[in-house]
Amino acid sequence: MATLEGVAPVRATSGRRGRDLRKLLLHLVLLAAGLAMVFPFVWMLLTSFKALPQLLDEPLSFLPNPWTIDNYVQAWTSVPFGQAYLNSAYICLLSVAGTLVTASMAGYAFARIEFRGAKVLFVVFLATQMIPKQVTLIPFYLLMTKFGWVDSHLSLIVPAMLVNPFAVFLMRQFVLTLPRELEEAARVDGCGRWRMFWRIVLPNLRPGLAALAIIVALDVWNNFLFPLVLLNTPDLFTVPLLLTSFRGQFGTINYGLVMAASAIDTIPMLIAFVIGQRKIIDSLATSGLGGR
Amino acid sequence: MTPRLAPVAPATRRPAAWRRRDRRWGWVFVGPQVIGMLLFILGPFLASLVLAFASWDGLTELKWVGWANFADQLGDELLLRSIVNTLLIAVITVPIGLGLSLLIAVALQNLRTRSLYLVLFFAPVVTSTVAVAMIWQQLFRSDGVLSSVIASTLHIDPPDWLGDPHLALISVCIVTIWMSVGLNTVIFLAGLQGVSPSVLEAAQLDGAGPWSLLTRIRMPLISPIIFFSTIVAFISSLQTFDTVFVLTSDAGPDNATRTIVYHIYDLGFGRFEFGPSSAASVILLMLTLVITGLQFTAQKRFVHYESD
Numbered sequence: 001m002a003t004l005e006g007v008a009p010v011r012a013t014s015g016r017r018g019r020d021l022r023k024l025l026l027h028l029v030l031l032a033a034g035l036a037m038v039f040p041f042v043w044m045l046l047t048s049f050k051a052l053p054q055l056l057d058e059p060l061s062f063l064p065n066p067w068t069i070d071n072y073v074q075a076w077t078s079v080p081f082g083q084a085y086l087n088s089a090y091i092c093l094l095s096v097a098g099t100l101v102t103a104s105m106a107g108y109a110f111a112r113i114e115f116r117g118a119k120v121l122f123v124v125f126l127a128t129q130m131i132p133k134q135v136t137l138i139p140f141y142l143l144m145t146k147f148g149w150v151d152s153h154l155s156l157i158v159p160a161m162l163v164n165p166f167a168v169f170l171m172r173q174f175v176l177t178l179p180r181e182l183e184e185a186a187r188v189d190g191c192g193r194w195r196m197f198w199r200i201v202l203p204n205l206r207p208g209l210a211a212l213a214i215i216v217a218l219d220v221w222n223n224f225l226f227p228l229v230l231l232n233t234p235d236l237f238t239v240p241l242l243l244t245s246f247r248g249q250f251g252t253i254n255y256g257l258v259m260a261a262s263a264i265d266t267i268p269m270l271i272a273f274v275i276g277q278r279k280i281i282d283s284l285a286t287s288g289l290g291g292r
Numbered sequence: 293m294t295p296r297l298a299p300v301a302p303a304t305r306r307p308a309a310w311r312r313r314d315r316r317w318g319w320v321f322v323g324p325q326v327i328g329m330l331l332f333i334l335g336p337f338l339a340s341l342v343l344a345f346a347s348w349d350g351l352t353e354l355k356w357v358g359w360a361n362f363a364d365q366l367g368d369e370l371l372l373r374s375i376v377n378t379l380l381i382a383v384i385t386v387p388i389g390l391g392l393s394l395l396i397a398v399a400l401q402n403l404r405t406r407s408l409y410l411v412l413f414f415a416p417v418v419t420s421t422v423a424v425a426m427i428w429q430q431l432f433r434s435d436g437v438l439s440s441v442i443a444s445t446l447h448i449d450p451p452d453w454l455g456d457p458h459l460a461l462i463s464v465c466i467v468t469i470w471m472s473v474g475l476n477t478v479i480f481l482a483g484l485q486g487v488s489p490s491v492l493e494a495a496q497l498d499g500a501g502p503w504s505l506l507t508r509i510r511m512p513l514i515s516p517i518i519f520f521s522t523i524v525a526f527i528s529s530l531q532t533f534d535t536v537f538v539l540t541s542d543a544g545p546d547n548a549t550r551t552i553v554y555h556i557y558d559l560g561f562g563r564f565e566f567g568p569s570s571a572a573s574v575i576l577l578m579l580t581l582v583i584t585g586l587q588f589t590a591q592k593r594f595v596h597y598e599s600d
Contacts, residue, residue, distance in 0.1 A: 026399055033396070034412035037470070041415065043437055044427045059444040060437055106325040114311065115318025121326070128333050132531050132580055134553045135573040138560045139339035140332065142350065162328025187310070193317040222420040224534045225553070229561055240422035247426065247538050255430045262430075265423040273418040277411055280418065281478050288479035288524070289517065 041266065048072065048260040055256060071260035075246075081264055083235055084242040088221055091156055091238065095220045096213050098161025104209065107171025108201055112183070113193070122172075125165045134225065141229055155230045156238075160220060167212055170287065174208030175201065211283035214276075218284075221269070239265050343570035350564055361571035371572060373547060374555040375579070381465055381551065382529040389469040390521060393476035398506060400477070401484050410481075414474035421471065425538035428467045429454070432539075457548035460540050464549050467535055472528075476521055483517035484510060515595045523587050530580055533557065552576045 047055070048071050049064040075081070109115070110122050140159075141150070149155035178201065186200045202209075227241045234242065243265050246258045273280055319326075344361055348354040365371045396413065400406045416424060431438050432453035439450035453463045487510055495509050511518065533553040536543045543550040543558075550558075552572065560569035 026403075027405075030396075030399055030403075030409050034409050037412050037474075038415055040424075040427050040431055040470075043431060047430065056435070058440070060440040102324040102328070105321045109318050109321035113314050113318040113321065115315045118318055118322075121322065124334075125325075125329070128329065128337075130580065130584065131333065131337055132527070132553075132573075132576060134531055134533070134556055135340055135577045136333060136336035137556060138566050138569050138573065139336035139343060141560070142339070142566075143332075143336060145350075159328065159332040162324055163332050164325075165329070165333075168325055193314065193321075197321070218418060222422075224420070224422055224537075225557070228537075229557070240420040243420075243422050243426060244538060247429075247541065255433065255436075258426060258430055262423050262426045266419050266427075269418055269420070270415060273415065274411065277414070278407070281410060281414055284417065284475060285478040285482045288475060288521065289482060 041270070044259045044262055044266070047256050048263045050256050052254045052256065055254065071254075071256045072264070075257055075261040075264060079242055079245050079261075080235055080237075081239075081242065081261075084237050084239045085268075087153065087236060088238045091153055092217050092220045094157045095160035096216045098157070099164050099167050099216045100209050100213060102162060103164055103167035103212065104171045104175075104202065104205060105197065106168045107173075108175050108197055110168065110172045111175035112180075125168055129165045129169070137225070137229065140226075144230060150230055151232045151236065153236065156220075156223070156227060160216075164216070166287075167216065170212055170215075171205070171208060174205055178204055210279065211286050214280055214283040215287045218280075340570045340573055343566055344574045345567070346570075347565075347567045350566060357567065361567045362575075365568055365571045365575065370547065370550065371552075371555055371575070374550045374552045374572075375575075377461060377549060378530055378532060378551045378553075380461060381468065381532055382526055384462075384465045385468045385472075385529050386522060386525045388465075389472050390476055390518070390525060392469070393473050394480050394506075394511075394518070396473070396477045397480035397484055398510065400481060406481075410474070410478065413477055416471045417474045419471075421534035422538055424467060424471055425535050428463070428470075429539050429541075432463055454540055455545055457545055460545060460548045464532070464535050464539060467539060468529065468532070472525065476525070479517065479521055480514065483514035487513045512596045516597060519587070519591050519595045523584060526583060526587065527580055530576065530583070552579070 046062065046064060049067045049069070051064075051066070051068045051070065054061060054064065106125075110118060110125075144150050144155040147155070149158075182200055182204065183196055186196050191199070221238075222240060223238070224240050227238045228244075231237055231241060234245075243261055246261045345356060345358060346354050347357045347361070400409055403409070430436055433439070434450070434452060434455070438453065442448065442450040451459055453459050491513070492505060492509060495505055500508065531553055532551045536549040536551050536554050537557075540549040543554045553576070556569050556572045556576065559565045559572060
């Protein structure tokens with residue numbers, strides 16, 4: 001980019017003007033596309049502040065008139081949203097913490113420790129990524145019945161803490177990028193594997209751990225099928241699951257209420273995203289590239 | 293610990309005692325994940341393969357039925373429709389979604405205001421699928437904003453997005469693409485950073501236009517990433533569930549948006565037919581493996597690796 005910029009003055013002025021025009025056009029197209037992308041959110045907000053009569057306007061008016069927060073009051077009081085936020089938050093926190101520990105331990109072992117069966121085991125971890133989670137849905141549910149974990153958060157938290165083949169793979173990739181000398185030096189000083197992992201490896205893995213935390217948190221927060229099957233009591237519901245209480249009401253006239261409920265679900269996430277956008281986008285790009 | 297001084301490869305330079313201890317430590321470190329793997333993935337997976345040959349509702353006696361579940365399922369119009377719908381969603385959303393992402397990534401690549409646009413494109417990615425589907429359900433309403441705009445600008449009767457069986461599936465595809473375009477854009481952007489500007493400049497000097505720069509230079513150079521994203525996108529669209537459960541309220545109208553995972557869910561938790569439901573899961577697994585296998589075969593022709 002810098003070099004192209006530098007070359008520009010040499011070109012004929014008409015060429016330059018053409019380039020500026022094209023750049024302006026590009027910005028216009030991108031801006032239109034970007035606004036189209038966020039339009040559903042904008043419309044959600046606008047609709048959520050409208051009172052019922054306005055939803056029947058023909059054609060629909062853009063801005064609420066008058067603005068009202070009745071929909072929010074009704075959405076918040078008709079279902080236990082506060083409880084759902086607490087549930088989602090602590091399920092997320094425990095799942096992420098557990099995954100960070102177990103996956104970085106396993107990733108470290110696969111990257112650095114020579115032990116019998118390591119290669120076969122690693123292939124198993126790679127291969128199971130091919131099994132769609134939904135394939136195990138029925139037996140998993142039956143197992144949770146056996147454990148007495150149906151309608152309990154344990155059925156969501158414990159499995160998430162203990163197994164995540166992709167996280168193991170990702171952490172292995174991150175460990176491989178660390179210089180071996182760090183550990184060699186610690187070993188010469190008489191440091192054993194256990195202490196080496198916690199004192200030397202883990203602190204140096206911090207960027208990788210942060211990326212993994214974001215990926216797992218989003219995954220757990222948005223998980224839907226398993227909570228849907230495993231939880232029955234509304235007080236135990238996660239945020240997306242609770243939101244489906246408003247589902248299928250497209251026959252109902254006051255969909256401002258549905259939009260208010262959706263806003264209660266999405267706005268905190270969107271705010272968190274805008275604050276941490278750089279880190280979040282980079283983390284998901286890393287995971288999308290398979291840790292490359 | 294007496295270090296033996298033998299100047300060979302780092303792995304063998306380690307003292308024997310250390311290596312002996314490593315054999316134990318290895319299993320300690322992978323232990324938690326291995327237990328989780330056996331208990332929550334491999335165990336249920338094998339059970340699923342077994343249950344596919346049984347008839348069971350979870351309460352009465354389990355009965356072995358051999359291949360009957362598979363025969364029933366493959367003759368079941370509902371499963372066939374689920375497979376067709378799922379494949380349609382994949383075939384429509386993957387090329388369009390990835391194509392759009394690639395175009396956006398190329399357009400954004402050299403802009404200084406890139407991160408500003410990225411926030412707009414990426415917002416749906418961090419939103420839960422359920423919320424996304426709830427919002428779009430209201431946009432698609434017959435008295436909703438899309439219909440209102442179409443009616444007042446084009447002066448035609450607005451389409452019945454979620455009520456018409458064909459349009460309902462298209463609506464699911466639109467929402468799926470909207471949700472995923474931002475993620476693939478940042479992945480392609482990351483890949484495009486690796487394309488050296490000098491290669492592009494050289495091609496430009498040789499008279500390559502924007503289109504051939506894209507198809508002849510950029511796409512071959514990032515083809516491993518395009519290939520990887522295609523597989524991930526394909527597999528995830530084979531698992532479509534949240535959108536059809538919420539957006540088209542239980543895969544309606546009249547099962548027009550029923551997908552394989554919805555079928556598995558419906559058989560298992562709507563009717564408690566665990567055997568047939570497991571058979572349908574095995575069919576999903578087979579489909580996933582066959583399609584991924586085909587893509588890996590195709591890769592040999594289209595994917596260009598640096599070392600070539």
